[in-house]
Amino acid sequence: MILKVLGSESAGNCYLIESDIECLIIEAGIRLQEVKKALNYDLSKVIGCLISHSHGDHCRYARDYLKAGINIYTSNHTVDGYDMTGHRIHPIKHYEVVTIGDFKVIPFPVPHGVPTLGFFIKHPGAGSILFVTDAACIPNRFYNLNQILIEANYEDSILTNDRAVGHHISLDTCLEFLRSNDMRQVRNIVLLHLSSENSDSKMFAKTVQSVVPNASIWIADKGLEVNLSKYPF
Ligand SMILES: [Zn+2]
Ligand SMILES: [Zn+2]
Numbered sequence: 001m002i003l004k005v006l007g008s009e010s011a012g013n014c015y016l017i018e019s020d021i022e023c024l025i026i027e028a029g030i031r032l033q034e035v036k037k038a039l040n041y042d043l044s045k046v047i048g049c050l051i052s053h054s055h056g057d058h059c060r061y062a063r064d065y066l067k068a069g070i071n072i073y074t075s076n077h078t079v080d081g082y083d084m085t086g087h088r089i090h091p092i093k094h095y096e097v098v099t100i101g102d103f104k105v106i107p108f109p110v111p112h113g114v115p116t117l118g119f120f121i122k123h124p125g126a127g128s129i130l131f132v133t134d135a136a137c138i139p140n141r142f143y144n145l146n147q148i149l150i151e152a153n154y155e156d157s158i159l160t161n162d163r164a165v166g167h168h169i170s171l172d173t174c175l176e177f178l179r180s181n182d183m184r185q186v187r188n189i190v191l192l193h194l195s196s197e198n199s200d201s202k203m204f205a206k207t208v209q210s211v212v213p214n215a216s217i218w219i220a221d222k223g224l225e226v227n228l229s230k231y232p233f
Contacts, residue, residue, distance in 0.1 A: 001126040001228040003149070004038055006030045008192045008220035013058050013133070015149070015220075017228065018045070019125050022101045025049035025070070026119070026131055028062040035065075046070055047101035048090075053116035053134060054081035073098060073105070077115040092117070110135035113167050127185070127230035133192045136166050138177050144185050147228050149220075150174055152191040152208070154198035164195055171204055178211050186215045188226055194219065 006014040007030040014030035016023055016038060023045040025035065036043060051059050051074035059082055062072055066088050072079075073090045092098050094117075098105045102124060107117040110132060118132035120142065127146030132138055134151060153168035164170070169177075178189070189212060191204055201219045209217045218226055 001123065001230075003147075003188075003190065003224075003226040003228050005190075005220045005222060005224040006034050006038055007222055009194065009196065010057050012060070013193065015131075017103075017121075017123075017126070017129070019102070019123070021045065022047050022103075024100060024103050024121075025065070027051060027058045028065050028072070029057045029060050031061055032064045032068055043068060043070070047103070048073055050074065050100075050105065050107075050117075050119055050131075051078055052118070052131075053112060053114050054078040055114065055134065058134070071100075073100065075107075075115055075117055081114075108140055110138060112136065125230060126228040127187075129228070132169070134167070135169055137169070137173055141181055143182050145181065145183075146185055146187050146230055148178075148186055148189045148215075149192055150177065150189065151193040152199070152204050153193055154195045155200065155204070158200060159198050164198060168193070168195070171199075171207065175207065175211055178208065183212045183215065186212060187230070188218060188228060189215045190218045190220050190224075190226060192220045 002018045004016040012029040013027040015026040048071040071088045076091045092107050104122045106120040110118045112134045121129040129147040131149045151169040152171050152174045154164045155171040205217045
């Protein structure tokens with residue numbers, strides 16, 4: 001299982017979670033051409049695309065993905081906001097399990113100004129994956145997580161503008177989440193959607209590492225690839 005980061009910022013977000021036989025896309029904020037390139041111009045492995053919310057940096061290219069035959073899984077709010085139609089649209093509801101190939105996904109709500117979903121994903125190869133971005137906080141608690149993809153957008157002391165406050169996960173909120181959840185089985189923590197002005201990736205990674213010493217910490221720069229296998233050896 002490989003995570004490929006095609007974009008993780010306010011300019012555009014898109015992640016691929018890829019096994020030998022399947023690829024699940026999360027977010028449609030990067031051009032389809034880039035997705036094709038990352039998959040050697042073969043979309044046959046793609047089993048669907050989850051979208052967290054209707055902001056352009058997460059959803060802008062959803063209609064292009066649909067046209068290419070990719071199934072879209074998102075809230076009704078996002079479907080309506082982007083005027084998406086057709087049999088490839090799969091509206092998903094809070095806490096209702098959706099099976100997409102070998103992936104089982106539970107969407108849950110997070111506060112972000114517009115209706116926004118976090119995703120708890122189970123896969124036999126990667127274990128339990130948490131994906132959460134663009135949220136003021138994470139109200140839920142999780143057990144036995146193996147992979148955490150979580151936003152760390154800004155840090156109070158380097159905040160040069162306050163656009164993010166109340167809408168994005170600060171480093172402090174991220175740390176509080178990590179401290180108050182069971183981290184014993186976590187293999188990887190990938191920090192997402194860092195603000196270009198209000199963050200410091202080296203400091204963020206170091207601070208998160210000090211809180212979860214047993215996990216590998218990654219910054220989701222464009223092009224990053226991480227082995228998400230539960231048992232990599
Ligand atoms: Zn965003
Ligand atoms: Zn957003």
